[in-house]
Amino acid sequence: MWFGNEAMMKGETDTIFDFVSVLAGPLIWFAHFFLVYGAQSVLCTFDRAAAVPWMIFVATVLALGSVAWLVIDGVRRSDRLIPRPDGEHQDFMAYLKYAIAFASGISIVWVGATAAVLPSCN
């Protein structure tokens, strides 16, 4: 038809989940942010200041690891694409996925790094 067979086939299957997967990076960022902030308030409420830097460190490493995987996977995927008849040279969604994951990674480092410079609970 008018859109190329490949697009036609993808159009049959594209769903809301395509969008969720694009948002995986920011969602991890969000989870990290809330975890770090929430766990810190709770730990401080119960006088566990010493645990705060560790908690932040672990959360940050985990978040960064998952984001890094998203980026690597996304780059690999968008490399494998065949040029499409309408001239769009890459899978935009795959591109979005890793570019946004990358941006989220930067922000995770930024937020996590504050733990290294500031006192935990006062």
Added chain:
Amino acid sequence: MTNTDLLKLPNSAPRPAGELEALERIWSTPTGFRRLTAINNNIIGVYYIATALAFFVFAGVLAAIMRAQLAVPDNTLVSPDVYNQLMTMHGTVMMFLFAVPAVEAAGVLLLPQMLGARDLPFPRLSAYAFWAYAIGGTIFCSSLLFGLSPAGGWFMYPPLTSSSFSSGIGADFWLLGIGFIEISAIAGAIEIIVGVLRTRAPGMTIGKMPVFAWTMLIFAGMVIFAFPAIILATLLLELERAFGWPFFISDRGGDPLLWQHLFWFFGHPEVYVIFLPAAGMVSMILPSMTQSPLVAYNIIVVALIATGFFSFGLWVHHMFTTGLPNLSLGFFSAASMAVSLPSGVQVFAWIATIANGKLRFHTPALFVLGFLFIFTLGGLTGVMVAMVPFDWQAHDTYFVVAHLHYVLIGGMVFPLFAAIYYWTPAFSRKALDERLGKIAFWLMFIGFNLAFFIMHLTGLWGMPRRVYTYKSEMGWGLPNLVSTIGAYIFAAGVAIVLFDLIRKFRIGYPRGNVWSAGTLEWLPNGNYSARSVPIIRHHNPLWSDPALSRHVEEGRYYLPGTATGYRETIVTSPVEAVPQYVMIMPQPSWAPMIAAAGTAAFFILLTFKLVGLALFAGAIAVIAMIRWGWDLEPKPPFAEVDIGGGLRLPTYMSGPRSHSWWAVSILLLAAAALYLSYVFSYLYLWTVAPGVWPSAADVSYGSFAALCAALFIVASVGMLLASHTLRIAHRSRQWIFPVLVIGSLAALSVGLVLEVYGHWSAGLRPTINSFAALTYTASLLQGMLVAPALVIGVYSLARYARGDLDSNRRAAFDVTHLLFQAAVVEGLFNQLLVYGFPHVVR
């Protein structure tokens, strides 16, 4: 596939006689008095923007009075109480009744044309959102005339706004009025998301979508997640004021800071909610003005999404001075600075676009340049206040007033005025006057900088914000006089634009593509948008195919007439924009307007504690909504239609691919966000006052929890069975379906009632402490899903009885079903939280 294949047009010309006339007839706007029933996006969109501008003028007049008061020291033009009302109303009206609705209105007006759709997917919903906003907003503003306005500042911090300090009804007016307008904003956001994702022209893949559509998509997503927080906050504060449920009262386990968290969780993204669509407008205007494509489209999209997301991590930066631990502040400070990066990326892409082409200095271009200048300055002062130590200095001084207006007026008002000049010829028979436009721009630009630049200094010299006057010894007289003069020059500029709009703007066959722009809203169009729906292969289709306008107008693309005899548009897949089905759309109707008036009256009457009358108004609203739904989903005359070029599409769709399924899913996301804000509040108050949480022994009435949970699960299974029976459609045993539906609805309601009864019989009263109040709030929130599920459930049964609900046409039931299962899930969570949590923590 070969190139010639791609270039072939779906339809031949000339088109059969009468085709265009039929299309025009079915899309025609009602005339005379019945014009109020119009639902077309080009009519509702224009009303919507006009209303937003009227509120802008109203709030501007309030600002002018304030500026007159502040022009000289020791002035007595207005009393302190009136000043507080003016200031609160100015802030509130600008933020809630002007800025957000104005961009939402721009979306309603521009998106269908820009995406190649005939209209937004739920035209009656846009009409409802508009009327709710217009009626509710007008009543809200009129409170000032009666001296009933709230005076607690636009962010309404308790305890100042609690009943002990603000006993009048001003604060209730704010809470109910704003809560209500936010609900209408969410309705509009659902409409926009489904419109952007599902009604793009065939071939307009997500990567070829205009940047404005991206920004509106992100805007709407942010509204869905951020606005529930403020809805919850207003609900809690109103419950406290009206019934004494102590959420913000510290001696009963509440905390005023909870309000600040909820408010700013919404309030900070709100700034980006306003700013992103404005940036999207700029990204549309610049390519036309320079006649060269936007540089770095891909990166801009990434930057937009990143900004939208990261802005949710910023709320606490408004609370730097409230004594939170340093580290928490550090997180937020870091995130605040991180969010300025994507904004910076965008600014560079715009500058590169200007450098790439040749900028034509028409009025829209001037406003865009003004925006770039002002917004960059506002961003710089923003980074300054994002640094915690500096904020301690500048907090609550005029420095903040200056910063806020640089960001808001620079980031939103200038782009909006650029957009008004730019898009008027796409919708009005005449364009606006260029010469007047330039004069207006210079007045606004100079006036604005005069008024607000100097406020940075006034602030650094120590003048606090929110004061109604100051002593002449302070030496703030001259800078304030300059600010006032600047404000009046700015106002003169605005007045010129409005004058020209009133003189020139006429809805009708639009003037057309005066800027040689490249996107679809510049196709020749009428009420039905473009005559036929083109196939899109480029970002700027009008540039890459000079014959496109002619072919579209000749009806040589898809759907050149009406295929079913109803209003209709093509629904495409969300990523690749492959046509999936033809959606039949509703006709004009009184119902949305009456429903909106009823809802507005409901909220206003509640403010005055006229509960009986309020319920009556609410009933009218519900009846009108049922009437509105009643003639949706008519039986399509054909199961499939040919939209051109041999492409045959079904005329109906149910299940996860249908637009109604999408709309309800998005609504449920908003409900989930509301619930999450609630869980946040619950946990937050627990960390503040763990003492009022009962010990495990006190919540031993857990057998009620088990019973409720069991009922919810039974109800859920019953509804699944009902869904199944509808699919297999026993013609012989037609009673099974209604019996299952009624049984499930009953089980769900009984479960909810038992839940409340359980708390009550155990002696728990919502007024005793925050734990009790939160416990009852859980049931209240669940009730907010159960009630609509009941209404729509009964309505589906009525449709079933009429023979309008079957295995194919089942949207009404599917809507009920989704709401229903969400209510079940929420109910189960509630049991865990209310009974389980105290067990875990003690």
